[in-house]
Amino acid sequence: MTSDFAATRAAFDLPEGIIYLDGNSLGPLPRAAAERVRACVQDEWGQMLITGWNRAGWMDLPARLGDRIGRLIGAAPGTVVLGDTLSIKVYQALASALELNPGRKVILSDTGNFPSDLYMADGLVRTLGQGYELRTVAPEAVEAAITPDLAVLMLTEVDYRTGRRHDMARLIARAHAAGVLVVWDLAHSAGAIPVDLAGADADFAVGCTYKYLNSGPGGPAFIYVAPRLADRVRPALSGWLGHEAPFAFDLGYRPGRGIERMRVGTPPVLQMAALSASLDIWDRVEMADVRARSIDLTEAFIRGVESACPALTLASPRDPAQRGSQVSFRHPEGYAIMQALIARGVIGDFRAPDILRFGFTPLYTTMDEVAGAVAVLSEVMEKTLWDQPQFKTRARVT
């Protein structure tokens, strides 16, 4: 299949006059999502009421949509399920991984991880007590820090600030050789780069759907558990929809089959309706094509900015193989520069202390937009428009 990116672009409802380079934070609205959500609200909830759980198939959506995400991350059908938020899924995966590796008490992560992952790990080890520990090292020191005392290695594959990418297959092999289980956060990977969880022999992975997967604000997270582990997991978050027979209402918990046991509570049906419309677009492309186009877009952006804006320092790896689908630059006045860009219709975002972050999302970002963004950034920098008072009034860290 050759992916048709003009067609996928046309499938999104993007505001006029905006160059949107923040789909790595919140993906835009798929045109079909509006009707899909309307139908879910009015035809399903409104007309079917409680019977929608069966008649409209709401109850099965976490597994069915999970399978469709699975295609994008190298996960076989029946190994991915939707639910909760990414932070909850991190906790769930970590708790499960720790229990599968008894006698070891250390979680290793890196300082480039998304803070919420570290917070959730901290909350878990504090709750467990008994010598459990979260250890963090610099991203480049991870491989050397994999030692046989570790229980779990927890990493975000693509750094949310810089786009720097870990070598998943290599780190998994290194970890497994030391008897360590690995939990991957795919927040900036799913839909951004090809991921091959099964091929890399991954243990656990989690991710969110509202970035590259365009499910809308607050869309649910997903979790993957390797089939060789799924039936051995005893969920810490043992909710009724992960029970073998939720509607038997037994007093005792019996985990459901495989990945089903990672379900917890009632899933967000309206949010899943929006996601289903986005996945229809994803069904029409191949990740290899998406990746090739992502590299074209990011390479062009880097070339343009480095040529036009010498005051900005590339914060992302120069080698495209080493980064995800975003490009970041550093500048001490990064916050004010981003405010000036946004005021001119180029939407990226700022990450403390000095990162200007731009996401490139091949389903809808065009090469013309890359050129347009470079031109606006260049104007802002040349004329130090960012130094004007209106872009300085808010606190630097928001």
Added chain:
Amino acid sequence: MTSDFAATRAAFDLPEGIIYLDGNSLGPLPRAAAERVRACVQDEWGQMLITGWNRAGWMDLPARLGDRIGRLIGAAPGTVVLGDTLSIKVYQALASALELNPGRKVILSDTGNFPSDLYMADGLVRTLGQGYELRTVAPEAVEAAITPDLAVLMLTEVDYRTGRRHDMARLIARAHAAGVLVVWDLAHSAGAIPVDLAGADADFAVGCTYKYLNSGPGGPAFIYVAPRLADRVRPALSGWLGHEAPFAFDLGYRPGRGIERMRVGTPPVLQMAALSASLDIWDRVEMADVRARSIDLTEAFIRGVESACPALTLASPRDPAQRGSQVSFRHPEGYAIMQALIARGVIGDFRAPDILRFGFTPLYTTMDEVAGAVAVLSEVMEKTLWDQPQFKTRARVT
């Protein structure tokens, strides 16, 4: 204020020809929710994109909507926040309560609790190890089982099967006298009966919004923490949106102020839009009026069924003060009877092993519908329509 229930009824979009007595499982669609969700999808997500978090106020919705729910459950502004599912909120409240009561390791609950609450408690004590324990007794034995070795008493105020109601104020007083903290599940209380969390000196409470609060399938849960405790809680589920400064992206977790620390991950914005439309209806009524009407409806239903259907046995308390806003009857063929009712447009639900459950929701249930439901039930029972093959084909427990 005198609540106008003809007006609130007109504010819901109910299908023609249906008598809906299952709003205690999934509330119906508020008419305004369709437009509210459309605007959230197209005008906010579609047009504002990432800036919707501030411009459309998405980030503050969990607290703002929490305050509006607070009015219905006797909770002061700033003490309730939305997020996650009820099961997750149970875990969060239990973990916090246990930590606030160090040196004690027993959670007491009852066998009438919703199974997921027991499952989540079981997962938590298993994760904690070290002698932590979940103890369950019969609902009527709870008061006598409150002993000074307990850390936490965890109860659902209104029994999901029978509607039997615990005496919240009395049990809290009894528990506090024994040094025990209490976690209340308000799934069948919020919007069903007047609740006075502050007046009863409650410690923690959790609930869901898709039953009596009509937020739609998979709407978020809520959690209440008493102000005297909120700043002492160290969240086990320490997600970034509960951090004191989420967008500082610090590597270390510092809990946010008061109830804010009970937030975890990114909240479901589309589901919250639907909830906001329902809360507009709730803003127009007083809980005392809702309760008075609920008692009228349930009393009329019990009288009608007992008179017309002698084969059915009342499973709910006869004294309305002892029950919530539902009425349940028992019959060995309960599953088939409910299928026959649903086939005739009277929607209640079945709970194993033999419970026919009917929810009465004064915002939209009318006295005519009560009479209509009694007539249909009577017809089904008199002619043993439920004994026909088409109502026997599915498994009894679904």
